[in-house]
Amino acid sequence: MDLLEEYRRANFFFESGDPLGASRLLEPIIEAEPHNSAVRQLLARAYFNSAQLNAAETHLRALVDHDPSDHYAHHVLGRTLERAGRFREALPHLRLAAAMKQQPDYQEAVRRVETWLGKSAAE
Template sequence: MTTEGTVEAFRRAEELLAQRRPLEALRVLEPVLDVDADKPSVQLLLGRAYYFSAQLRRAERAFLRVLEFDPSDHYARLVLGRTLQRLGRLHEARAQLRLAAMMHPSPAYQEALGEINAHIATRS
């Protein structure tokens, strides 16, 4: 696949994900992974597609891979936290969401952290 074709496929996968069509996005991403699997942006998009198609363990692996490349990626930590939350691993989720909220103190991140804290409190 040419560089131009890779970029086009990546953008198409982003569009499909925005349209809530994660399985189609995964199919479109396949040739991109053959060429650029080590790019954090590709792994992040892959993880989001897995997340939205409820392939949570695969999503976790993709987000962890992004964090191997860049441990300071606050968004990867946020979506990893959300993934762990859906997997029922609340304390691990809280740790990731805390880091994300400290790195990027936006209302959405604070809300996600508050939500996980409430889930943990109700289970105690």
């Protein structure tokens, strides 16, 4: 198997709106290249976009463990936890990502989760 060609195909599937197809192509690649962060990140995003949140979380935690300064991995991990309704777990990752990189969508995610937690605490 040509891993680079399969990765390119998976990226095409992902960009074309087929995260399930992308994840099927990426799973054997990550088995062959378990330390490849680019493959792991795309696989995590494919899982996130196809609502396979537990699988996404597993790969995102591996990325964060490998490189704690990866703001994007923290952001997507926070978004994954948010999407799973685990707001208290999501907030530290979202805040860390927003502190590391000034991105409007990072700031918006922090505000959204803080707002939800504020409403939740008031109820």
